[in-house]
Amino acid sequence: MSWNNASARATLRRIFNAAVASADPAKVLAAHLPERPSGRCVVIGAGKASAAMAAALDMAWQDVDLSGIVVTRYGHAVPAGRIEIIEAAHPVPDAMSVEAAKRILESVQGLGPDDLVIALISGGGSSLLVSPAGGMTLADKQAVNAALLASGATIAEMNTVRKQLSTIKGGRLAQAAYPAKVVTLVISDVPGDDPSEIASGPTVPTQTTLEDAREIVARYKLDLPLAAQEVLAQKQNLLPSPPMNVDVRLIASPSMALAAAAEIARQEGLHSVILGDALQGEAREVGTVFAGITQSVKIKGLPVSAPAVILSGGETSVSLPKGCPGRGGRNSEFLLSLALGLNGLDSVWAIAGDTDGIDGVEDAAGAIIGPDTLLRLKQAGIAPRLALANHDSYTAFKAIGDLVVTGPTLTNVNDIRAILIG
Structure with a gap:
């Protein structure tokens, strides 16, 4: 030619x-759904694709009694039937990012071993799902995100820092849902498709540590708020280890x-x-x-x-x-x-x-x-x-x-x- x-x-x-x-949730999500639960089904999620993923799930499971709430970027919401959609800011979080994290954490409280949580996770979730650690405020989190975005750090490095400054990232959301089973459906936007890095892995255990986060902050000479520095200065790594009951499924990738x-x-x-x-x-x-x-x-x-x-x-x-x-x-x-x-x-x-x-x-x-x-x-x-x-x-x-x-x-x-x- x-x-x-x-x-x-x-x-x-x-x-x-x-x-x-090739990554349209309406085309790829249904094939990765788990067996229907005998107990409750709660849907949660965060990311730029989370609303479209929720719409696909609601359509695929019309015969299942489910409820849920997901957060996506402003302008990315679509109707998702029984699943509520919240919009928040990206790439720097806002008050709705904090509200979304609060409500999603509340939605998984008090579940039992027969209940199922389906987490719909995609890129962008790190700023959309914000629960500041220690004495940090939203303004502190905004300053941290702005510093990371301007630093030239990789997405994995940024998320390593974010996990240590959050009470929902790095597996903490899955820990809050225990003993319910958490099935995480992931659309990957990170090099290597590591699910613990996508949206900072709120439902996936992580191997990164406080020392890793400190090293990244030092290497990029990040000027972080005092409250963030105090969280990173603590002696004990607070990211959760089991118990958590998790199953991660990659449904679309680069x-x-x-x-x-x-x-x-x-x-x-x-x-x-x-x-x-x-x-x-x-x-x-x-x-x-x-x-x-x-x-x-x-x-x-x-x-x-x-x-x-x-x-x-x-x-x-x-x-x-x-x-x-x-x-x-x-x-x-x-x-x-x-x-x-x-x-x-x-x-x-x-x-x-x-x-x-x-x-x-x-x-x-x-x-x-x-x-x-x-x-x-x-x-x-x-x-x-x-x-x-x-x-x-x-x-x-x-x-x-x-x-x-x-x-x-x-x-x-x-x-x-x-x-x-x-």
Whole structure:
């Protein structure tokens, strides 16, 4: 097939859309449900996909007497029948995050061994489900989240700190439900699909410790509120160990999304190579590395011959200096760096986006680039290298109409990147 700008961009959108669709709770959740309980069934949950997961569960179990409450991000709620939906703030929590945690903890009190708790957990739950530890206030938790988000720490490192500063994360919610059985249905948005890291694992035992959290705070030189420092200074690790009765089931993941993307690429006549579903690092540095890989494919046919698509998943990070005025996200920053590295290389296009529809805190999932991206940016009065230095990639791509806007997708399997080489 001969690729032009329009056909390449349309193909990349189909590839990205297929990855997102593979994690649709309405399509994947029912197959992972446990046996019906003999006692009560209480549904709880947190994350950007939790409302859609609750709707799928309510539809699948019309014959089961159930009730429940889940929390999702503002704008991500959908009707879920008998399951109440609360909306709260992300990525920095608000008062509704605290209210949701309080009510969800209350909902699992007093259960017995014949009762069943189904926990619907997806990415974003860390800020949506907040129960401050020790003498911490909501303002303290907000300051901690803001510091973590700007630090460049990985999602696993951020969640290690969050668990130690919470009375609901790190398995504490499952401990509160004991002796009831807790079946956790997980949509993974973390590299490696460790369920204890997704939404900071409220229903999953963790192996991380106070010392781990202290080391992360020291390494990234995090300026935390005094109350948070006091919690981390305690001598005893307070994260729970058994008793808890837990069963964790992964229903959607980045690797599944990449497989769906590769199938669409095959149908389009493209060779595909999946470089991994857990790639991390500074977005601009990953963009530079991928520019080199792309040139190897384009010029030498290594590691796969063109026409081809290079696929990858995971979650890069962006370290922001204090007072940074730029607007961006990790996917748009990756793409701006990639475009600079490719320097207008012929017949190469790329898309990168967050499968939840929100790249960082902006209203776009990501963006798309082609051989003419740098030229069009300059024609629009945008200096690409200056925009990258100022972490202002969102503004740059908005100026030339190359943002990818999906709206809330009601799922979340991390970032998907695809580079099409004609």
